[in-house]
Amino acid sequence: MQCLKFPEQLNLTRIALTGPIFLGAVVGAWSFCFGSSLQAQSRVRPNFVLIVADDHGRELGCYGNPVIKTPNLDRLAAEGTRFEYAFCTTASCSPSRSVILTGMHNHANGTYGLQHSYHHFQSFSHIKSLPVYLSEGGYYTIQIGKLHVAPPEVYRFDETIAKVNPRSPVEMAERCRPVLEKLQDRPFFLYFCTTDPHRGGGRVEDSPYRPDRFGNREEPYPGVEEVIYDPNEIPVPPWLPDTPACRAELAQYYQSISRVDQGVGRLIQVLKDTGHWDRTVVIYISDNGPPFPGAKTTVYEPGIRLPCIVRSPFAQRKGVVSQAMITWADLAPTILDLAGVPIPKTMQGRSFAKILEEENPPGWDEIYASHTFHEVTMYYPMRVVRERRFKLIWNIAWPLPYPFASDLWEAATFQDRWAQGLDASYGQRTIRQYIHRPQFELYDLETDPHETRNLADDPAYADVLARLKAKLRDFQKRTGDPWILKWERE
Numbered sequence: 001m002q003c004l005k006f007p008e009q010l011n012l013t014r015i016a017l018t019g020p021i022f023l024g025a026v027v028g029a030w031s032f033c034f035g036s037s038l039q040a041q042s043r044v045r046p047n048f049v050l051i052v053a054d055d056h057g058r059e060l061g062c063y064g065n066p067v068i069k070t071p072n073l074d075r076l077a078a079e080g081t082r083f084e085y086a087f088c089t090t091a092s093c094s095p096s097r098s099v100i101l102t103g104m105h106n107h108a109n110g111t112y113g114l115q116h117s118y119h120h121f122q123s124f125s126h127i128k129s130l131p132v133y134l135s136e137g138g139y140y141t142i143q144i145g146k147l148h149v150a151p152p153e154v155y156r157f158d159e160t161i162a163k164v165n166p167r168s169p170v171e172m173a174e175r176c177r178p179v180l181e182k183l184q185d186r187p188f189f190l191y192f193c194t195t196d197p198h199r200g201g202g203r204v205e206d207s208p209y210r211p212d213r214f215g216n217r218e219e220p221y222p223g224v225e226e227v228i229y230d231p232n233e234i235p236v237p238p239w240l241p242d243t244p245a246c247r248a249e250l251a252q253y254y255q256s257i258s259r260v261d262q263g264v265g266r267l268i269q270v271l272k273d274t275g276h277w278d279r280t281v282v283i284y285i286s287d288n289g290p291p292f293p294g295a296k297t298t299v300y301e302p303g304i305r306l307p308c309i310v311r312s313p314f315a316q317r318k319g320v321v322s323q324a325m326i327t328w329a330d331l332a333p334t335i336l337d338l339a340g341v342p343i344p345k346t347m348q349g350r351s352f353a354k355i356l357e358e359e360n361p362p363g364w365d366e367i368y369a370s371h372t373f374h375e376v377t378m379y380y381p382m383r384v385v386r387e388r389r390f391k392l393i394w395n396i397a398w399p400l401p402y403p404f405a406s407d408l409w410e411a412a413t414f415q416d417r418w419a420q421g422l423d424a425s426y427g428q429r430t431i432r433q434y435i436h437r438p439q440f441e442l443y444d445l446e447t448d449p450h451e452t453r454n455l456a457d458d459p460a461y462a463d464v465l466a467r468l469k470a471k472l473r474d475f476q477k478r479t480g481d482p483w484i485l486k487w488e489r490e
Contacts, residue, residue, distance in 0.1 A: 045279075046312075046313075046338060046339065047276055047280040048134075048189045049267070049281070050192065050283045051192045051264060051283065052100065053193075053194050053197065053284070054146060054195050054198040055286065055288060056197055056260065056306070056307065057302060057307075058305065060257075061073075062074040062077035063307060067233055072264045072265030073284060077309045077311075077319070078319050079319070080282075080309055080310050081309070081310045082309050083310070085367075086306055086307065086308030087325070087369065088287060089329055089367075090106055090371040090372075092288060092373070094116070094148050094149055095111050095121070095373070096287040096288050097111075097147075097149050098149050099328045099329050100130075100287070100328045101131070101155060102128075102347070103330070103332035103343075103347030104349075107370050107372060107483065109127050110127070113373025113374055118376060120376070122151050123154050123155075125151060125153065127154050128154070130189075131157050132156055133344065134335070134339060135158055139186075139188060139189050140158050140183055140189070141159070142161065142188060143157040144160070144190070145166040145194055157191070167194070167195045169194045169196060170224050173269075176190065177273070180276060188276075189335070189339075194260050196256040196259050197256035199407045214255065224262050226258075228255060229250075231251040234251055238428055239294045240292060241413065241425065245412040253290065279313060281338060283310050284307065284309040285307065285308050288304070288306070289304060289306060292411060293411065293426070293434065296405065296408060297371075297404075299369050299371055300451050304384075308326065315356060320358075321359060323359060324361050324364035325367045325386075326367070330350055330351065332347060336351070337353040338353050348479050365388055366386060366387045367386050368386075368479075370384070370481065375403075377403065378403035378404075379397060379400070381397055383475075383476065385472045385475065389444060390442065391442070391445055392441070392442050393440070393442075394439070394472060398439040401436060402436070428450045440454075442455040442456040
């Protein structure tokens with residue numbers, strides 16, 4: 001028998017394995033080869049840790065930020081694969097998390113907006129999620145921190161580690177220790193979700209520079225050595241205004257990211273201490289972009305282009321920087337593929353397991369995004385197709401003013417500019433341009449990476465516009481998007 005380098009090479013994808021004897025034989029054969037390559041026991045299967053930060057953009061040392069201190073995540077990237085073109089499909093917490101855990105776009109799984117409180121968006125009851133498929137495939141599934149999706153029967157885990165502060169990532173990692181110590185022989189999936197670096201409590205009128213805007217705790221975080229940033233040294237990205245208010249909030253945001261990094265470092269140490277590190281695949285992502293207007297809740301690049309780091313102990317190459325364009329709809333199929341669990345046909349993403357060690361794999365050159373709500377009062381459906389060069393945004397409800405999430409509206413960064421009037425600049429746009437958007441936005445990202453020159457009405461790009469519109473409609477048809485009706489009715 002020829003031994004395989006990676007479990008995905010078994011090519012179990014989308015094969016209906018119904019017989020337990022057949023499934024056991026296949027998994028056993030895979031385990032024998034896979035385990036021997038590690039000089040481990042013959043029936044080893046990979047564990048998975050999926051870390052989801054809250055509102056974290058690409059502010060990481062490994063993504064080129066010269067100021068942020070994220071040594072643990074940078075080391076994870078150096079030992080694995082860092083995706084340069086990774087995207088959430090909607091820059092809103094609950095909808096994005098529903099995509100992560102179902103492999104289906106939010107317009108297909110029913111989580112159109114936020115789950116909590118009166119927003120009350122939930123996935124359809126017939127949906128099966130990643131932890132359920134993994135549990136049925138023999139994995140022990142664990143959830144800790146922010147879940148933010150419903151109903152519970154759809155997003156069912158074998159164990160939930162409760163009564164933990166999701167803003168205390170080192171503490172979260174330690175709470176995982178006794179659970180992982182018990183799991184020596186059974187493969188597991190750990191869904192580890194911090195609330196950092198999401199904005200904390202408190203209203204802007206209390207003080208725009210209050211130290212808990214990205215934490216909301218008076219006592220220190222156990223095990224965390226706070227990293228304090230000088231606002232004057234923070235690089236302000238082009239999509240944000242370079243103002244004292246913005247710099248102060250960015251410094252707090254960076255501080256929160258460094259807490260997450262320390263939590264990741266402690267979790268890695270816990271995996272090592274409990275004997276799991278050498279057979280655990282670790283994936284780090286964020287649900288959506290930074291918690292500032294111009295990123296979160298938008299489908300502009302800062303809102304949807306995010307970090308994705310995959311560290312596999314079974315990989316032969318380290319420090320890979322992949323140019324493949326992937327989305328969070330691809331995560332669930334990929335994990336199932338690596339686990340040797342069949343990928344259901346209902347999943348709309350595709351596995352990138354086979355290309356984890358390739359820099360420029362062919363056929364990964366476009367992505368799609370679908371946003372409808374954030375808060376229930378924020379109806380503003382948008383659909384996106386993005387290629388390497390061109391990107392088309394369809395603002396379906398374009399006559400409406402663009403709505404604001406409550407935490408973004410109250411942000412000192414925005415209120416400082418809002419006070420200057422609609423024609424005040426906010427990054428690369430005026431506030432008026434940010435609020436009032438055209439039906440179609442077409443951008444050439446090679447010459448206009450900040451998406452400021454809309455080419456939708458330029459006759460020179462009429463063919464590009466028509467081609468991308470056709471792609472968008474085909475995507476909506478493939479994924480069962482109810483908003484496809486808007487092409488004909490409005």
